[in-house]
Amino acid sequence: MMPIFDIAIIGGGIMGCGAALRLADGGMRPIILEQGDIGQGASGVNAGTLSMQIKRVKLMPYAIRGHEEWQHMGDAVGFHKTGGYTLAFNDREAELLHDRMSMKKEAGANISFVSPKQLNEFEPHLAGKVIAASYCPDDGYANSSLTGQYYRKKIDENGINFIEGFKVTNIRSTSEGYEIASNGRTVVASRILIACGGWSKHIAAMLGVELPIRARINTVSVTERAPRLISGVIGHATGLLTMKQKENGTILIGGGWQGKGRPEEGRGQVSVDSLVPNLQLAKFVLPALSNIRIVRSWTGFEANVPDFYPLAGALPNRDNAFILGCVRGGFTIGPYISKLMGDYILGKEPEMPLFDPARKMEEGKLI
Amino acid sequence: MTDGNNDHILRSKEISFIFDGVSVTGHDGETVAAALLRGGITHLRNAPNSGTPRGMFCIMGACQECVIEIDGRKVEACRTTISEGLVIRRVPDV
Amino acid sequence: MFDAIVIGAGPAGANAAIILSENGLKTALIDEQRDAGGQVWRVKSKSILKAPITEAVEQGDALRDRLKSSNVTAKFNCRVWHIERQENGHWQLSVVGDSEKKLTTKALIIATGAQERVIPVPGWTLPGVFGLAGATALFKEHMMAPMRRTIVAGNGPLLFYVASETLRLGGRVSAVISLNSRMDWLKSLPAMLSNPALIGQGLKWIFTLYKNRIPIYWQHAIKAVEGENTVDGVTICKVDQDWAPVAGTDQYIHGENLCYGQGLMPAVEATRLAGADHHYDEKLGGWVPTIDQWGRTSMSGLYACGDNAGIYGALAAPIRGSLAAEAVCEDAGINLKKRVDSKKLKAAKNFGLAATALTIPRSGLEALITDETEVCRCEGIIRQEIDFEIKTGAQSPNAIKSGTRCGMGPCGGRYCMEAIALITQHRTRKTREEIGLPTARPPLRPVTIDDISDDLDYDDLPIPGVSPL
Numbered sequence: 001m002m003p004i005f006d007i008a009i010i011g012g013g014i015m016g017c018g019a020a021l022r023l024a025d026g027g028m029r030p031i032i033l034e035q036g037d038i039g040q041g042a043s044g045v046n047a048g049t050l051s052m053q054i055k056r057v058k059l060m061p062y063a064i065r066g067h068e069e070w071q072h073m074g075d076a077v078g079f080h081k082t083g084g085y086t087l088a089f090n091d092r093e094a095e096l097l098h099d100r101m102s103m104k105k106e107a108g109a110n111i112s113f114v115s116p117k118q119l120n121e122f123e124p125h126l127a128g129k130v131i132a133a134s135y136c137p138d139d140g141y142a143n144s145s146l147t148g149q150y151y152r153k154k155i156d157e158n159g160i161n162f163i164e165g166f167k168v169t170n171i172r173s174t175s176e177g178y179e180i181a182s183n184g185r186t187v188v189a190s191r192i193l194i195a196c197g198g199w200s201k202h203i204a205a206m207l208g209v210e211l212p213i214r215a216r217i218n219t220v221s222v223t224e225r226a227p228r229l230i231s232g233v234i235g236h237a238t239g240l241l242t243m244k245q246k247e248n249g250t251i252l253i254g255g256g257w258q259g260k261g262r263p264e265e266g267r268g269q270v271s272v273d274s275l276v277p278n279l280q281l282a283k284f285v286l287p288a289l290s291n292i293r294i295v296r297s298w299t300g301f302e303a304n305v306p307d308f309y310p311l312a313g314a315l316p317n318r319d320n321a322f323i324l325g326c327v328r329g330g331f332t333i334g335p336y337i338s339k340l341m342g343d344y345i346l347g348k349e350p351e352m353p354l355f356d357p358a359r360k361m362e363e364g365k366l367i
Numbered sequence: 368m369t370d371g372n373n374d375h376i377l378r379s380k381e382i383s384f385i386f387d388g389v390s391v392t393g394h395d396g397e398t399v400a401a402a403l404l405r406g407g408i409t410h411l412r413n414a415p416n417s418g419t420p421r422g423m424f425c426i427m428g429a430c431q432e433c434v435i436e437i438d439g440r441k442v443e444a445c446r447t448t449i450s451e452g453l454v455i456r457r458v459p460d461v
Numbered sequence: 462m463f464d465a466i467v468i469g470a471g472p473a474g475a476n477a478a479i480i481l482s483e484n485g486l487k488t489a490l491i492d493e494q495r496d497a498g499g500q501v502w503r504v505k506s507k508s509i510l511k512a513p514i515t516e517a518v519e520q521g522d523a524l525r526d527r528l529k530s531s532n533v534t535a536k537f538n539c540r541v542w543h544i545e546r547q548e549n550g551h552w553q554l555s556v557v558g559d560s561e562k563k564l565t566t567k568a569l570i571i572a573t574g575a576q577e578r579v580i581p582v583p584g585w586t587l588p589g590v591f592g593l594a595g596a597t598a599l600f601k602e603h604m605m606a607p608m609r610r611t612i613v614a615g616n617g618p619l620l621f622y623v624a625s626e627t628l629r630l631g632g633r634v635s636a637v638i639s640l641n642s643r644m645d646w647l648k649s650l651p652a653m654l655s656n657p658a659l660i661g662q663g664l665k666w667i668f669t670l671y672k673n674r675i676p677i678y679w680q681h682a683i684k685a686v687e688g689e690n691t692v693d694g695v696t697i698c699k700v701d702q703d704w705a706p707v708a709g710t711d712q713y714i715h716g717e718n719l720c721y722g723q724g725l726m727p728a729v730e731a732t733r734l735a736g737a738d739h740h741y742d743e744k745l746g747g748w749v750p751t752i753d754q755w756g757r758t759s760m761s762g763l764y765a766c767g768d769n770a771g772i773y774g775a776l777a778a779p780i781r782g783s784l785a786a787e788a789v790c791e792d793a794g795i796n797l798k799k800r801v802d803s804k805k806l807k808a809a810k811n812f813g814l815a816a817t818a819l820t821i822p823r824s825g826l827e828a829l830i831t832d833e834t835e836v837c838r839c840e841g842i843i844r845q846e847i848d849f850e851i852k853t854g855a856q857s858p859n860a861i862k863s864g865t866r867c868g869m870g871p872c873g874g875r876y877c878m879e880a881i882a883l884i885t886q887h888r889t890r891k892t893r894e895e896i897g898l899p900t901a902r903p904p905l906r907p908v909t910i911d912d913i914s915d916d917l918d919y920d921d922l923p924i925p926g927v928s929p930l
């Protein structure tokens with residue numbers, strides 16, 4: 001079969017859709033193949049935090065550009081620049097906060113330290129137990145639920161083909177390219193881009209490529225509408241809490257607490273053993289939460305590799321095959337790094353370096 | 368709500384409680400929803416977003432339309448029993 | 462740790478629990494109501510000191526007595542908010558309203574019963590509009606009928622029960638509006654003849670209405686509920702065979718209450734959260750867990766019985782509870798003498814199916830949901846927004862939910878997802894099975910953080926490794 005598409009993009013998350021837009025812009029004819037709905041993966045269920053303070057130092061320049069992209073998308077994705085605070089409650093956390101934020105500041109983030117008293121003026125509902133805090137005026141959030149709606153519209157407007165409900169079950173490489181099959185349907189393309197988030201390991205394996213991809217199962221919860229309690233995005237020095245109150249009054253609580261399940265087995269499950277401490281921590285930080293009802297908790301798969309840096313580049317040992325994913329804070333960075341990836345596939349020099357999937361990876365340090 | 372010609376139903380003694388600042392009577396041990404309905408009060412809150420008036424609907428604790436506030440907590444009127452002097456607030460519009 | 466836990470203390474669940482404990486299994490029975498009985502045999506409020514004995518009261522009391530003299534650990538006023546399968550195959554329930562926050566069990570029977578199907582029409586959110594099943598809860602728990610005039614509308618047998626019971630309890634009924642035609646009822650009679658006693662009861666309800674000169678509008682629907690802050694009346698119209706409104710047939714009926722509903726659907730949130738396979742079967746009321754004839758689901762150690770496993774009704778429920786108990790015992794290696802009379806079950810099931818058949822949604826219902834109708838009560842999302850979302854590419858309830866917030870509110874989508882599915886079906890011509898359901902998420906009911914956790918000692922917080930720099 002002769003390829004009809006220049007590139008098949010497997011996965012309709014931020015990475016896949018963002019790359020498709022760039023590729024179409026550059027003259028290629030892409031097709032997006034998504035197992036469920038566009039944006040149903042991590043891109044559509046994450047906590048939506050766009051925070052410089054939780055970004056890794058080395059990824060800061062990408063995050064800054066990612067922020068600009070979100071700001072540009074604006075209302076259509078529920079973008080809000082609220083500013084954000086990161087809090088420390090004991091000496092160890094204060095030290096951690098100081099060290100980390102100083103480095104991020106150096107890397108270009110607009111971060112400053114605020115005294116507990118100042119914090120109390122801006123966020124009077126937070127617990128008075130904070131001993132140190134940092135602030136970034138650029139921090140904010142977008143509404144991840146709108147990711148699917150936004151990208152579906154964008155790719156449609158740009159005449160990009162996409163098939164929802166296309167769960168790739170087999171990939172065959174031919175002299176012309178790739179034959180990608182799902183339940184009796186086949187799509188043929190000259191190139192392939194794996195952008196399957198937590199499911200990418202499985203897809204790469206279909207091409208005989210073993211990648212050390214793991215999936216974290218992050219938990220997020222949302223409350224019913226409440227009177228205004230916080231105005232900015234709230235984080236914790238350890239990264240174990242993110243909190244924001246949306247325009248409609250609901251409060252979104254995240255922090256990367258782990259649920260159960262594996263990407264191959266469908267959606268993950270919320271585990272009470274981690275949900276409860278997640279919510280307890282939230283209540284510790286914002287005592288008024290104690291009387292507000294949680295209406296929903298859910299999980300999403302976030303992919304990573306041992307060194308916790310992205311996979312963005314050519315798939316090892318394969319021609320015309322690429323992978324993009326495993327970006328920590330990928331919601332923030334996604335719209336930007338997917339453009340870089342598009343440029344790379346188009347044969348252009350990306351504005352900033354990508355992250356070679358064939359690199360040697362050392363286990364990232366957890367402090 | 369009415370007892371109509373149901374004199375053959377014997378109910379517990381009447382007690383009073385406060386709903387949104389107004390004293391309402393009901394039978395000891397019945398739900399807030401039943402007591403309010405008997406008192407002719409059906410409009411309990413306004414929906415967020417559309418602002419339309421709401422009251423008890425499913426009467427089995429599922430729809431969450433009947434939520435009221437007791438001691439700062441939101442509870443379902445259809446699943447909460449009244450007691451003498453109980454103070455109930457309307458859920459404020461947000 | 463229990464050998465078996467049953468969620469739902471209606472006739473199916475309570476009966477299952479009693480049988481399990483009789484066979485030596487350490488069994489708990491959980492219900493959010495204050496005693497056993499479920500919806501049909503709902504326990505009376507404590508405020509009712511004395512009342513005439515009806516058959517439902519007798520049956521309910523008998524069940525409650527049996528339960529009290531059994532070894533079942535009954536947990537009432539207790540709500541399950543999460544269900545997790547543990548690695549060893551046991552089940553962990555997270556609950557509020559009990560001294561324990563978590564309960565574990567080897568076998569889990571889900572018997573959560575039915576929930577109501579209510580088709581949104583303009584004004585259905587007005588105070589004074591109650592679900593049909595909701596009205597029966599008022600009757601049974603509080604022995605009271607709505608004050609002033611009541612309009613009763615919808616379909617199926619519940620309609621006539623609610624109207625005649627309103628009269629019996631001293632209320633006034635202005636009209637009964639039935640989607641079903643007289644013909645629909647005639648057609649279902651042969652199947653219902655399997656239970657002459659119940660047919661007799663039904664005829665008595667209808668006779669009561671005739672005697673009281675209550676107008677019955679056959680093959681009519683509520684087009685809109687009128688009123689500013691409460692109900693003033695309703696606009697009704699004729700419907701065709703498919704229950705689509707017929708133009709130019711509008712009439713206005715006065716009334717201050719509307720009891721309104723279009724049948725029962727299995728309450729499957731719990732079996733879905735537990736992870737069991739489900740399929741769509743309109744004859745059974747909608748989405749049901751896929752079970753064998755005893756009630757074993759697709760997951761080992763998980764069973765379902767009663768209306769949540771298909772709307773067969775109250776008559777079949779206790780028998781189905783016995784069957785599920787049999788399966789649990791058998792799977793636990795206990796030999797139990799068979800007590801299920803399969804002929805009785807079959808008759809009960811046939812009767813239930815005939816009643817459910819009267820409520821199967823027809824294609825025209827969707828047309829009653831006008832552009833401006835609030836479909837999602839919690840979030841105030843109108844039909845137009847949902848149509849737009851589908852037109853611009855959303856193909857599944859998950860996608861519609863993400864884009865519009867429909868179903869994201871405190872009710873968890875219970876009262877809008879049926880309408881969403883009908884609208885999606887109309888727009889996309891997909892089958893209900895293809896459309897599917899949104900992903901099940903905890904909590905099963907809203908919970909506060911205080912409800913589910915103790916106060917925190919900050920230093921005890923299990924802080925895992927810090928995120929990488």
Ligand SMILES: Cc1cc2nc3c(=O)[nH]c(=O)nc-3n(C[C@H](O)[C@H](O)[C@H](O)COP(=O)(O)OP(=O)(O)OC[C@H]3O[C@@H](n4cnc5c(N)ncnc54)[C@H](O)[C@@H]3O)c2cc1C
Pocket residue numbers: 010011012013014015016033034035036037038039040041042043044045046047048049050051166167168169195196197198199203217218219220242254299300301302324325326327328329330331332333334
């Ligand atoms: C719960 C959670 C909270 C998070 N919070 C934040 C945050 O606050 N801020 C932030 O910046 N980042 C956050 N992240 C990270 C961010 O969401 C992700 O890094 C980013 O969305 C990844 O995008 P993606 O396109 O690679 O993956 P995804 O969005 O997961 O997309 C992959 C797609 O591939 C599809 N797919 C998989 N297998 C197949 C197959 N066989 N055939 C066809 N299609 C297939 C999937 O259905 C999915 O749509 C969070 C992540 C999670 C899970």
Ligand code: FES
Pocket residue numbers: 422423424425426427428429430431432433434443444445446
């Ligand atoms: S009326 Fe529905 S929860 Fe009380």
